[in-house]
Each structure stands twice: as C-alpha cells, then as structure tokens.
Amino acid sequence: MNIDVKQYTRADFQSNQEVRWCPGCGDYTILASVQTFLAELGIDREKHVFISGIGCSSRFPYYMNTYGMHSIHGRAPAIASGVAAANPDLTVWVITGDGDALSIGGNHLIHALRRNINLKILLFNNQIYGLTKGQYSPTSEQGKRTKTSPMGSIDYPFNPVSLALGAEATFVARTLDMDRKHTAEILAAAAEHRGTAFIEFYQNCNVFNDKAFIELTSRETRDDNRVYLDHGKPILFGPDNEFGIRIGPTGAEIVEVSKVGIDSIQVHNAKDPEPGVAFALSRLSRGPHGPTPLGIFRDVERPVYEDLLVGQIEEAQAQKGTGDLADLLRSTGTWTTN
Amino acid sequence: MNIDVKQYTRADFQSNQEVRWCPGCGDYTILASVQTFLAELGIDREKHVFISGIGCSSRFPYYMNTYGMHSIHGRAPAIASGVAAANPDLTVWVITGDGDALSIGGNHLIHALRRNINLKILLFNNQIYGLTKGQYSPTSEQGKRTKTSPMGSIDYPFNPVSLALGAEATFVARTLDMDRKHTAEILAAAAEHRGTAFIEFYQNCNVFNDKAFIELTSRETRDDNRVYLDHGKPILFGPDNEFGIRIGPTGAEIVEVSKVGIDSIQVHNAKDPEPGVAFALSRLSRGPHGPTPLGIFRDVERPVYEDLLVGQIEEAQAQKGTGDLADLLRSTGTWTTN
Amino acid sequence: MSSDTETDARPTPEKIDRVVIRFAGDSGDGMQLAGTQFTASSAMFGNDLATLPNFPSEIRAPAGTIAGVSSFQVHIADWDILTPGDHPDCLIAMNPAALKANLHDLKPGALIIVNVDAFNERNLAKAGYESNPLEDDSLRAYHVLTAPMEELTKKALVGTGVKGRAVLRSKNFFALGLMSWMYSRPLKPVEQWITKKFGEDNPVAAANLAALHAGYNYGITAEGFHHTFEVEPAALPKGEYTNISGNIATAWGLIAGARAANLPLFLGSYPITPATSILEELAKQKHFGVKTFQAEDEIAGVGSAVGAAFAGNLAATTTSGPGLALKSETISLAFTLELPLIVIDVQRAGPSTGMPTKVEQSDLLFAMYGRHGEAPLPVVSIASPADAFSATMEAVRIATKYMTPVILLSDGYIANSSEPWKLPDVADLPTFPVTFTTEPNHGDEFLPYTRDPETLARPWAIPGTPGLEHRVGGLEKHDGTGNVAYEPDNHQLMTELRAAKIDAIRKDIPPIKVHGDADSKILVLGWGSTFSAIRAGVLNARRNGRSVAHAQIRHLNPLPPDLGDVLEGREVILIPELNNGQFARMIRAEYLIAPRSFAKIQGEPFKADEIEEQLNEICREINS
Amino acid sequence: MSSDTETDARPTPEKIDRVVIRFAGDSGDGMQLAGTQFTASSAMFGNDLATLPNFPSEIRAPAGTIAGVSSFQVHIADWDILTPGDHPDCLIAMNPAALKANLHDLKPGALIIVNVDAFNERNLAKAGYESNPLEDDSLRAYHVLTAPMEELTKKALVGTGVKGRAVLRSKNFFALGLMSWMYSRPLKPVEQWITKKFGEDNPVAAANLAALHAGYNYGITAEGFHHTFEVEPAALPKGEYTNISGNIATAWGLIAGARAANLPLFLGSYPITPATSILEELAKQKHFGVKTFQAEDEIAGVGSAVGAAFAGNLAATTTSGPGLALKSETISLAFTLELPLIVIDVQRAGPSTGMPTKVEQSDLLFAMYGRHGEAPLPVVSIASPADAFSATMEAVRIATKYMTPVILLSDGYIANSSEPWKLPDVADLPTFPVTFTTEPNHGDEFLPYTRDPETLARPWAIPGTPGLEHRVGGLEKHDGTGNVAYEPDNHQLMTELRAAKIDAIRKDIPPIKVHGDADSKILVLGWGSTFSAIRAGVLNARRNGRSVAHAQIRHLNPLPPDLGDVLEGREVILIPELNNGQFARMIRAEYLIAPRSFAKIQGEPFKADEIEEQLNEICREINS
C-alpha cells in the first residue's frame, strides 16, 4: 500500500448507518479497531473498498464510510479479486465469517490466497453461524451442541491458520477481537504486506456462542494461554514467560524454558520462505483451548497477482503497441471484392 | 474396509465400454492398476462405487464394472459423501482431476477431508485441463504457456499434498501413474485406512502437457528425484541413497548422508498424530521438479464421519426407541374436540 | 402459587367469537416466545387459530428503534378461521417503537396495552416520537391500558436467584401472564413449558414463573383490567389437533413420506432463512433413522442428496431462493440421472439476498425453468402450515413413483406461521413402498434406462446389489443401456421420453376442488400460501352477496388435467400472487387466456380484505 | 518446389457455382485443421462460404471407431450462401469409420475420396464393416476415387527429418493438397500458414509442405483425378472480408464494445466447451488492455466480473449451460446492484453435461427466468458467426446505458462455424461512451439509487472517486439512498422500478426487418443460430413459388415493440427452434396466440431442407 498520510479521525470512517449488531458482540470492537487504524493509516478514504459476504460480520461494510459491497454468501474473495484486478490502485478489504469464508466460500478463499491478490481478508471467527441464529460452523469444535447438532457436531473443524498455510498464503495472522492493541499491530503489518493478507480474528458471539474464547480472554487464564508470536523473538509465554516453543523432529512442542534452556526456544521467523515451521506452530492449538499462538505466523514476499497481470499487459503493449481495432479485425487475413 | 476375499480377476472389473483416452495417456495405467488391485482386494464387486466429476480422468467410472456415477464438474466429493453416509457398507471411490478437485471442486475436497468420510479420493494430477484441450490448472507451474495463458500463467500453484494436510486430512499420499508397484502399495494402504484417503497421482497427459513429470520418470534422472517415504525407515534417496532428509528448525532439508550421519536423517513416521512433519516434507518440492517425495505422508486414525453419524442414530434409538410417527405428530401437544 | 387458585377471582369474561392479538416489542424482548406460548395455550384450550410472526431482519437492530421491532400476531376464534387476521383488536406494545410501528394496523377502537416503564425520553426519541403518545392525547381513538411491566417484574423476581440485567429478560412472561388474564387463557400449559424447557431447579424457570404469575395477578388487582374476554373453544371437526407450523409439518411430511416409501430418509442441506428449521427439526429426529448432513454449501447439500438417492435413500434438500440458484446445476444432473429427490424451496423476498425474513412467491418460474437444457420437473406447492404435511408426502409419492426430482414450493409465511391441524390417523396415511430392482431386466443384463411402460420411470437398482453393477452420468445416454450416446435421434428420443414422463404425471393428479359458487363467472385462482387470505376474502365477499368461485392449485407442473375446464367460460379469473404475476404468465402460455393478475410484492402475505376489495372492484366493473 | 509452377499443369476445371465438401477422419487425423485451411484458402480466393465442424465428443474415442470420427464441412460458392450445406457433394474419408459415419448424409452421386491405406481388415472391423465397401460394390451410387495417402505421405517425407510415427501426422496435408488440386484452390495461403505456424526451420513445417505438395501432385498424375472443379469468387457486396467464427467475433465484439463505451475490458471466466475459445482469444489480446481472469469456477468467474464492474470496468463472463446455472445467484446480485455485466452463454445440448460439443438452444427460458426472485434481464441473441460482433456490441450498449446485466445467447454452432464477414469501417461503429458520476447528485450527498428519468438507470460512481463513497448490496435497498430497507411499500416500488427499467429498453430496439414476402400469411419466426437455415429454407421455398415471410428476433427480452404487429394477421407462425418450443411458449404467453412449434433436439442445426419441407407441409395444409 502506498501510504500518503492524510489527517483523518475515526469519525471519517463511520458511515451514517446505525450499527446493528447485538449489544456486546465482538464485531463492535473490531469495527472500532479498523476505523481507528484506517484513520491513522491515512490512505485516501475513497481508495478503500470493503467487500463482504453474508453473516453478522458481513454487515461491516455498511458501517464504513468507504466504498463497499455487502455481496452474497461466500463470494467476497472472488468479487474482491475482480475489484483488485480491475483497479490495483485500490485498497481492497474482505470481511467474512467462519461460515462465509470457510464453509460456502472455502474455495474462493484458498484460491485468493494462492494467487496472492492484493486483498486484506479479515475473518471473524466466532465458531458459529450467527446470522442464521446458531448452527455449528466449520470451526465449531466436535461435539458442539447447536440447533442442527442436538447430539453434538460430528464434523472435525478446520484450523483456519493451517488451512491458509496449506493454500500457499503469504501472510497469515491471528488476533483477538478485544485485544485492540494487538489488532492494530496486525492490521498495520497486513496493510504493509503486498499480496493477500489473511487475519483470523477470534470474535465472541455473545448470543449464540458466548465465551468460546474465554480461555484467552479471562483474566485468570489468559496469560497461560496467549502465545504471542513476534518476529525475531523467542516464542515464550506464561505469566512469567516460563514456557516456550521448541521445533523438533515431531513438529512444535511446548517446553519449560528452565528445563531446556532459552537457546532451544524457537526464535520466531515470520519471514521464513518455507511455511513448514509456521504450519507446525499452527498445530499447537485446536481452536482456542490451551496455549494458542496469536500474531503473525507468516509474512513473506511473492509476486502479486495484479502486478503480474498488469506486467503482461505492459509487455504486450511494448511488443505490439496498444491494440488497434482495425488491425485486429484483419488479423486472420482478409480479401477484397469489388 | 472389511476384507472378505473373493476370487476375481482384472477382467471382472472391466466394463463393456471401450476405453476412450488418447493413446499413451497415463490414465490407462492407473485404470489397470486399480482394476488389478480391486481383483486382489476381493471386496464384493457390487460394494464398490466410483464417483467422478468431469474431465478426462473422470471418465474412469465408465470403464469399471462396478456401480458408478460420472457426475458434474467438481462435485464428486459431495456426491460421494452422500453415498457413503447413506450406506456405510459401500466402498466409495472418488476419481478426479486437478481441475475437477482443486479448481471448481476445491471446497468439497477440503470439507470431505476434514470430515474424514470414508472415501478413497484418487486425484489424477496432470497439471492441465485435459478434457477442454489444454488450459492451465491450479497445479500448473507459474509461467506455463497454455491456450489461456499465452504469455505464461500468473497463478501460483497449489501443492495438493500441502493443501490436504492443511485441511486436516488423515491419509495423504502421492504416487506416479507409471509406477504400478508403488501404486498398488498405496492403494492397499488407502483401502486399509478408515476415513478419507487422499492420493495424488502424477499423471502424464501426453497430448496437452507431455513430460510434465519427466524428472521423475526418465531413466537418467528418476533416481535422483524420487524420494520414497516408507513408514519407519529413514528418508533416503539418490542412486546410492547418498541423500537424506533432515527436519530442523526451518523445516525439512536435503542433506548428504555422509556429511550429517545417518542418525540425523528423519525416520519417516506416517502415524505421527501431528501433521507438522508431513507438511514440512510436502514442501520439499514445488511440483515434480527436483527431489520429490512419493509415498504416504500421513496415515492416522480419527473417528470416521459415518461412524459418528450412525452412532448418534443408534444412541437416539437406544434412548427414545425407533421413532413412532403417531407419537411424533403429538410431540408438541394436542387437544381434542368432539 | 398455583395458577388454578387465581381463576376463582375472575370477573365473568365477555364472550367474543374471535380476537386478533399482536405482541410487539424490541427484538430482544422475547415477543416471539410470548406469542408462541399464548398460541399454545389457546390451542390447548381448543380455539381455532392462525399466527403470523414478523421479524425485523436477520440481525438485531439497535434496541428501541423501529427497525428493531419484532412482532407476533395470533388470531384465535371459536370457529374455523383461516388467516392470522388483517387488523389486530389488541396490541401489546413493550416500548414506544413497538407502538409506533404497529399502530397503523390496528382496528379503530382497539385495545392497546403498554409497558409504561419503557416510555421514557430516550426510548421515545429512538422511536422518533416528539412527545409521549401516552400523554399527548394522540391515542384517543384507542382504549389504552398501561402496566409498569419492568418494575413489577423486578419486584416479582426478588428471591428467585435471578439478578441484575437478567431480571428484565422475564418481562415477556409478565406480559404473557397479563394477556392470559385478559383473555381467560389457562396458565398451566405455559407453566409446564417453562419447567420442561429450563428444568425445575433452574432459577430462570423460577423467574419466568414468577413473572408470569405477577402479570396475571396484576390483571386481577389493577384498575382497568377488569373487563376480560373469553373466546370459547372452536367447533372444529371432531378430532385430535395440534398446533403446527409449516416447516415442522414439512419435516414431518418427509419422515412420513420416507415411511410410506419404505426408505431411510436423508437430508443434505445448508442453513438458510427461512428454511433452516426443517433441517433443525429433522436433526432432532435421529431415532427415526433420519440422517441429516449439514453440508459446506448448497451445492454439496443437494450433491450429497443425489449421492444418497443413488445409494437408495429417500433424499431431500431444503433451501430458499439463493440456495435454489446454487443447486440448479446439480438438479439438472438429478433430472437426467432420473433419481428421486425432494427439493424444498422455502421462498423469501428476492432478488438476491432481498429480505430474507419476508415472504414472497417469486421463485415459481425459476422452479419451472431454472435449469439449463430441457429439464422439466414436477412442481408441487404447499397451501398452508397444516397442508405442508400432505403436500410433502405427495411430493415424495411423485418422486419415487416417477423416479424424478420434485420441487416443493413453500414460503416464509407458511414456514413460520401456525394453525391447528387435525391429526391424521397414521394407519390411514397413503403408502407407496418402493421396490428396488434386484434382478437383471433384459436377459441376463441389467439396463438402467429401460422404462416402466405406464409411468415411464426407470428401474432403481442400488449399489450393493450383486449383478446389477451399472454406471450413470450427466452425459446423454442411450435409451435402455444408459451408455454415453451422441446419436442425434437418440438425443431427440431421450429428451422426449424425459418430458413425456413428467407430463404423464398429469393423469395422476386428483380433480381440482372448486370452492364457493362453483359456476360463478368470477374465479379466484391461487397457489401456495395465498390460500388462507383468498379463502377468507372469498368467504367475506360471498357473505356480502358476491358470487365467487375459488380454486387453489397444488400441482403447478404438470397442471391438473381439469384446470382447462375449471377456467372455461369465466368472465374474470383473478390470480393473486406474491410476485409480479408469474402464475398468471404460466396460465396465459398454457391456456391462451388473459387472467387478471393481482400482484403484491411487499414481503407480506395478502390480507383477506385486499382480496375482497379486488372482488368488489371486479363486480363493479362487470356490472357497469 | 513452389506451388505456382504446378498450376500450369492443370486441366481446365469445370466451373461450378457451389460445392459442399466434408473432410472426415479419426479425431487424431487432423481433419479440423485440413478443413479450416481449405476454408481459409477459399476465403482468400474470394468465395462465399459457411462451415460446420463436428467433433465426436470432448474426449478421444478409440482410434478407428465410429465414435471417434471428426468431421469438418465447408460450403463454398460464388454467391451469397447461408448454411454449411445440408448434403455434401464430396466426402474425404480418411478411414472406414469416417466413410460409414458420413455416407448417409451425401448427395446421390457424390464424389468420395478415400485414403485406401486405412481400409485394412482391422479398421474395417472397428468401423463395423463386414466386407470392404470399396470392393463389395456397395458404393456404386457414388463416384469413388482412392489414394494411398499414408504410403505417399511416407514417401514424400523422406529427407524432411520427420520420422517414425510422426510421419503419418502429415497425411491431412496430403488430403488437403489433393483437395486443393481437385477444387482449384491456391496452395499459397496454406504454405504461408505452415511456415508461420511451425517456423521455417522446423522439420514439421518441411514435412507438412512436402505432404501438401505430394497430395497436389498426386492429383496431377493419378488417374481419375483429372476432372477438376472451380468455384469462382463470389459476387459479395464490395468490401473487405475476413472469414470469422462466432466465438472470435464475440471476443472482438467485446473489445469493440469496451472501446465504444470507453471502458477497460475485464473477462472473468472458467473454461467450458463450447465457450472456452472466447476466453482464449481475449487472453491473446492483452495489448488492448484486456484483463482475463481464469477463475477457479464459474461462480468466481462471474463474481470477479461483478467486482470489476463495481470498480468501473466493462465486465463480462463467458460460459455454457452448466456454468450459467452456477452463475445464477451472482447474476441476481448483479441485477439488484444494477451494474453493467455481459453474461455470454454459448449454449450446448443439455440437460446436465448433455452433449457438450453439440448445439442446442435450450437455455432460452433459463436465461429468461433463471434467477430467484423478481429479476428480469435483457436477453440478446446472436444469429450467425458474423452477427456475433454487432450483437455483442449491442449487449454492451444496453448494459452500460441501462446499468444492468445482459444475457447474450450464442450457441455451439455459432461458436465454431465460420462465414465471410464484411469488415465494418471502425470509424463507423456505434459509440456509447460511459460517464462515471464524479459529483454529489443530491445537495452534497451522493445517492446511488437515484435514477435517470429517461432510462431509469442509476449513476455509476466508482471506488477512487473522492466524496462519493457509498455501499451497495444484495439486501433490498431504499429508493434513492440505497440503504437497507424492509418497508413493504419500498420493496414493491423497487421491484416495479427495476422491472420498468428493463421494460423501457423496448423503446430502444430497432424495428424488425421482415424478409421474403412481408405480407404472407405464413411467417417463420426465429431467433439465434437458426437464422441461416431458416433464411435458406425460406429462400428455397419462395423460389419454388411459396409465399413466406421470415423474421429473426435478436432482442428476446424485452421483445421488440413491433413484434405484435408483425405477428398480427398471420395464418401460420412457424417457430423452428433447437429446443422443445421455448420461444414458442414465450410468444404464447406474450401475445396469446398459438404459433406452430418446430422443435429439433438432435445436437445439430436445422437443415434448410427441413425448414422448406415444413413450409411445404404448411402450404399443403392451408390449401387443403
């Protein structure tokens, strides 16, 4: 993103529509974080486009005083790809939910990631279908009782970070709705990244899946469970950083720093060209239970789809000149009658 | 699979339809391998169901003298899921191509994998759209010139093994169309596995993408490039097994055995409950270039979807008896008028 | 405290034959629940009834605003009523927005009961009131009673263990208690429901019971509430009744249909408003052996169903418009595979996402023509919540007898509203058991595309059957063998055979019942959920001396064989539809006549009055 | 060896005014290429022409079987012809299967040229011949010439560097050389093409040139080939011509349309037969600034196009029936967003996968009604390969002027066949430049759903425009502001406005041209690719003294305003369609008249004869 600082306040990014989420919903916090961040970022407001699918979270664009489209269920990454390809000068955001992105929209998501189109994808993972009032989603834990799984869900959930890494994503991060400071850091890094940036937000749905992330948010347990990944720093956690992560021949494991020594602890390298370690880190948790990595798993450079697309057009024009219609019509040979 | 050995020959599995692939197509070899394997496996012929999508490879069911459906593009895993869920006694095979499974059908594929439905998915990856006569596919290498990418494809490809692992697959393997012995081993392990088994076949399309796998098939280079993964054995390759794979803090790397010593070489563990190392191994190659792992990356147990489904029905029936319609109609309360 | 003791204190209620009551409040106020429970006790009491829930939209609007108002209307009567009523006799308004949003619908002189605690400045402003309507005399045309519901609920809950903000959640039970007093409803069914739902020992149960009784007792003690009403049990035909909503009846119809066909039931579905509760209901009925597969999307929902059908299940898929669109390609496959499949479209207001919680009938032509290639399908429609059960069974009968997908059209009004349903005797339900083919049908070969000479259906041989191994697919197939075939004449033949098979269903459709003045020169022709409004409107018009006939068409494709005769010779054929005239267009094309289309596209069902008014206008025109 | 020298050796050819030639062989034999090159040199020579390729199916059948036969038919003439011809005058059969598969189509007495080398026992058996037709006298009704094409090709290629199995790949050039001799076609265009395609120094180029000349020379020297023919250049209207196939013309029409609208062109598409070559052609035209996005599926294809339209591109998506089905939900979104979008459906035989390489017109009603909710769209059809250019431009004009998706119906026959097209003067092409909105349109506000009073189109303001930030979406929206709205009256209003906008396009449709005997009591009414067969059939009937009128309808929704008048007073309206009577059904519904439907569903276009026969029958009936 081309950062050309303007003087904005959060209010400049608030639309005139009343925000219509349930009181207490985690979506409010993320909305505030994003609006505040954009004001700071300072990119011209008219350059931002928010594309969403369908779901509670997908109402987001209505509340942003930017260009936006509340599209159809699951298709936001495809539509946003068209916006970005058509006009690479825009800053295109995708707002989506766990059902929208991972259930009906799974295919568009993984293809956007592999193409590395310049989209910032914010996935609001509340582990439930909120808008349709409480059915299990592809991130709901097995055994979860919901309206469509009265005896417990029998679907094994996706780990969105693992899935994204398996789909060749160049930027993958995870954060928490209520952790506004961390959210701001992650948003800044995502905006900085050229290519598809994928951010999983753990977002509380206090109506249909309250406290899903309580282990990460309650005062009593959060220090035990938030494992922050900071590029260039050893991965430590616990109230006194007494635990750490080590990478060994079986993947990533939690170790006590005092036992293994600080040198065995993995120094986080989000820029590792290979996603192997990032993937191993993503396996530390199955959903937000127990120690759970938060932060940027991966942030690497790879040619961006739009750049390649525009590059080919420029190359073709350099070779053949900008197209001439009359020539085109004659390009397969003509004959003349009189 | 319940193996109840019958006396079959390959001919028992050949339908009366003429096989209609281009002469020289890798699909012939895979067909022969599967027919031979099924004859040996000995499960009742009528218990096999082959479901395919659309593509050259997807004509496969027509040539099998079993139950089969040549369905629509990309949807075979969803349809097959219905077959398996409806009748868990059947042995359900999915035949699909790189376009069918990974382009239009990507979503159904990843969801079948996470659910761990008892399907055997054979993906014929020829890195091209064969049936529609040669457009790049989601596994075509960047820069590939095809009818729809005259200046070279700008899409970054999927690594099907990485994608499957990211989608929580319990069984993931890769083999080569022409390596019938290896194919037979992999098919046997897949048949043995309860849950979704995913096998990537490198399949040569000699008409639209000839020699895509030449580095793995030509006499001169194949020993340098085939890295066989055998459970419980160190991962060695090269004409004299002079190279090996080591797992370190940056993932999987190729090392010279003489330099690092045999003890540093990773002993392959397909049963590792965590997919971290399998994923790292999948990153050794980007498509079939240079040293490329072949074999079973992962083979672990996890509850199977149909078992859980049937289990809940049985549990419900144990609790409530098999449903009585008259009771159901009265279940929300009634009143009587006279 | 037991509810029975209180009833002694009742003044003698005024007997009325019918009443339309609307519970209205903020989405968070629990009005759907209060209304449903009021309905349930009225049902138990033996009234005839019809309901109409009305949700603001899928997502919560800010509390206190007009957009956030949710309402539930119930019509109870001592006779056979049809619609939830056009204009309420009584409105319960839990806040200013609820009053404002609903006032214009009320009958003149209607009773309004307000939660006066909510009429503070903030709420008045949110609702857009400049002055308090309870004080500015603007409601003088109505009979207004007030109750401090929040304060009294708080008091009632002391000692129940429920505290803080949770207390106010019980205020809907206060309202329900008060209404039960006013309309002489028994409290027992509600009490039982509360105990069952929350568990005896749950403080929430205690809180709700306390609020319920507090409301009831307020009626006893407070001034103004002493004029009470009673609607006597309806003289419904003798029998056992339950109060049924359309989606539940549809779910049960699938279970009954599978039982009649002697097949296991499989539902492949993806949640979507307003169809979701069919999936939810079937997910609860696992002990019937029902398998529900919550798919990753609609395509997988119908795809899994096609797979299950191939494997020998009675397969169904449920959805609404956007989902039907996604399923189109796969339905075309199922059509050419000639497998039975029930595709249920609970229509909602479109296009695109439209108004998901609102009713519309605008998928009719899509159901008819919404597939590429020549792929005609039977289309069956549901006329009312209670009709859903038998209409669904009929769809199953057609699908299994003719080996074809069937589209069953329901809608958001049928889905959520309810009415009394006289329970059928299970032993008397139709049966149509399926016989799978187990033997070769052509020498020692099995040809999957031979046809039954009468129905033109192909045989159903399922995987697992030895000796009948065969392949099916989406490519054109050879008549008989089913092998891939590109011959020109074969394609023509197969296209014609497939069309002829669907067309032959026409013979199997029962005669149309014409209601009202059968020979009238005015016929009202309807389909689907317009039934109740049309029937009531026609009844009223006839009571007022008009001669009118009414026919409601269940089978939309093929159309009933006697429809031409029924249309013949009418001067005016009025087709009311919740769309832009789609059925009217079908009738034009089929019979080359010009019906009069009455199109309403407002996300709401017809009112009986609107139908009657149309009829009046027609009569005026004809006579002038 | 240069081709020019040889021509001296020619005997004087017989002048004929037209000839229909069919090249037939195994799919691997390169018959499409031979046919295309023969066509190209005829085009250069100045003949009028029409072609009809015929592929067996998408995948190779076993070599030598009937199922594997591929053919290419070309009709060349010295006058303005219309169809690729009903019955070939000359068949080139590269093997027994090709002979068997095509024989029944030939004119009596037709010339058959066979590759005798392929008539061995194995091939005869594969084709299902019990004896060799070249020997058993079964071809005595025809004029048969044989050539040992394989042997001679082998010989000719000695020294070219091409060896082994690759040698036989050049035998199609042998056949082409021989046919060029027989029909006095210049070799030069083919020689140039070979050199350009394979590169001067490529041994394959040398091999193909050698085979070409060997074939030509065989004509000079071999017995029997001395009776040659010549079709003189056609007296086409003065101008510059190119030989164009439908998909290429469609691709170029998009480029021209984007230019006329002054917008960059974006195509989001997923490959599917027979639409793929539009994507392939546009992928080549990057220097026009065209962006092609090969999406992961059809939904993403149209989705990306909707995104590109929102961002201000001329967005298009190309597909065939199964893909149109998948796009349905997104098209409904584009409809309610009111964004321009060109949806091109190159129809093929359905239902489901059907016969992908075969033609059909069976998506018409799907195009009309294939969306949930009330979502009418303009539908434009293409009548012939050359018509594709202007029909596509017309679709772009409507889409951008009225801010709406447009469905453009092509089909597999148009897609792959070709005809001479008189090149328009680029300066004379219509222009309809789009002006994006850049300023507030309501005080200092921008309201995205205000409407142009004349067209009812809404303004198009694209991201990047300061001050016009706004949101659009699939939910119902408020008239003017576009904010989410659930009000009943607003929904009715918006539904009516959207429909009125589409209906208003009617005023903008040019008058129908009635050909033939304009006032005849018999009218043939067609749409799409039936054009050439109908025109030719009507011409022939009229030559034979029948009075017939013909109108081909380009705008299928809305229908042209004068169509009612054109239909008025006809005794018989014949509607030939490659479907089960879909347009006929539309005409019934619209005009309450009963046209006579002539339905052909065989995966093949109409023959002119079939139309003429129908007309003869109608005349007989009318007069009897």
Ligand SMILES: Cc1ncc(C[n+]2csc(CCOP(=O)(O)OP(=O)(O)O)c2C)c(N)n1
């Ligand atoms: C095609 C289609 N299918 C289904 C739906 C119904 N639907 C709307 S949102 C949704 C799921 C929402 O869940 P999620 O994406 O997790 O968002 P949340 O509401 O939890 O933020 C569903 C099933 C729809 N609108 N369109």
Ligand SMILES: Cc1ncc(C[n+]2csc(CCOP(=O)(O)OP(=O)(O)O)c2C)c(N)n1
């Ligand atoms: C809905 C739909 N979209 C597109 C197609 C056209 N199509 C058929 S097969 C295919 C791709 C085939 O590629 P792949 O899956 O790799 O199989 P292969 O032919 O290479 O074995 C495509 C695009 C189709 N039949 N249906």
Ligand code: SF4
């Ligand atoms: S239902 Fe859940 S996710 Fe949706 S707005 Fe309410 S709290 Fe938020």
Ligand code: SF4
């Ligand atoms: S096109 Fe390629 S994949 Fe298809 S049959 Fe021919 S060789 Fe095989």
Ligand SMILES: [Mg+2]
């Ligand atoms: Mg969610």
Ligand SMILES: [Mg+2]
């Ligand atoms: Mg492929």
